[in-house]
Amino acid sequence: MxxxxxxxxxxxxxxxxxxxxxxxxxxxxxxxxxxxxxxxxxxxxxxxxxxxxxxxxxxxxxxxxxxxxxxxxxxxxxxxxxxxxxxxxxxxxxxxxxxxxxxxTDGIGAVKAIEEVRSIKNKKIIIIGAGGAARAISFQLLLSGAGEVLIANRTREKACILADNLNEISATSVGCLGLDDELTLELEDTDVLINTTPIGMHPHEDDEPLVTADMMHPDLVVNDIVYNPLETGLLREADKAGAIKVPGTxxxxxxxxxxxxxxxxxxxxxxxxxxxxxxxxxx
Known part of the structure; x- marks a missing residue:
């Protein structure tokens, strides 16, 4: 009452x-x-x-x-x-x-979600997107001991601006990428992939995911912070690759x-x- x-x-x-x-x-x-x-x-x-x-x-x-x-x-x-x-x-x-x-608390939320399945300490992590959510999560990843962080964005320049901001406060290696062959190459030995873009969010569930199964490997942790729908296109691609999924919820x-x-x-x-x-x- x-x-x-x-x-x-x-x-x-x-x-x-x-x-x-x-x-x-x-x-x-x-x-x-x-x-x-x-x-x-x-x-x-x-x-x-x-x-x-x-x-x-x-x-x-x-x-x-x-x-x-x-x-x-x-x-x-x-x-x-x-x-x-x-x-x-x-x-x-x-x-x-x-x-x-x-x-x-956004960054803490993302790190704790990922650490249900894998410690992020000393791991190589790629974040897709360079907006507010990417910023919150990337700073928390650095503070939590990530080994390397790469920001990938459709507009590479925006990714590089965020990477520069991160490099100012951390000795951890932080780089920037476009969404091209460079991303595919870097994903080969990446431990954790985090999508912070709204791609695939309701009502656009049928949007083509930015990373597909052929770019993933089975030991990759794939976290999509979109939670509506529960199973995004990116997480379906992770299923096809046998990767480890962390839903946005x-x-x-x-x-x-x-x-x-x-x-x-x-x-x-x-x-x-x-x-x-x-x-x-x-x-």
Missing amino acids: ITGKTTVVGIMGDPVEHSLSPPMHNAAFQELKLDYVYVPFHVKRGNLALAMEGARKMGIKGLNLTIPHKIEVINYLDEVDEVAKLIGAVNTVNFTDDLVTGYN KMLIYQGMEAFRIWTGKTPQLETFETVLMKELNR
């Missing part, structure tokens, strides 16, 4: 009605008997400053931020975690009595669990988040 004592957390975005975070978090609050509720807030572009001030004044405990607010929100925070500062985007905010702090679960921990100090059960998420996606 929600009362005047219930702690409020939520998500701000535009749009936000599609968010799968409320059912996952609310199920975990119920299981752990925490008097919390997770609410979606539709905050249109241009209204974030007022919304953040309102959240502060109303005593909201925590927020997730999604498109288009992840970068702008930094302007309204007292502190930004070092990882979020490097990434240049915040997806989780924690409110205390006198401080509002921003974090980015895993990153979504782990990044949410990390936000939950930041707000409550408690770690929810993976199974709780996963069961609720799969139920929602299969509706």
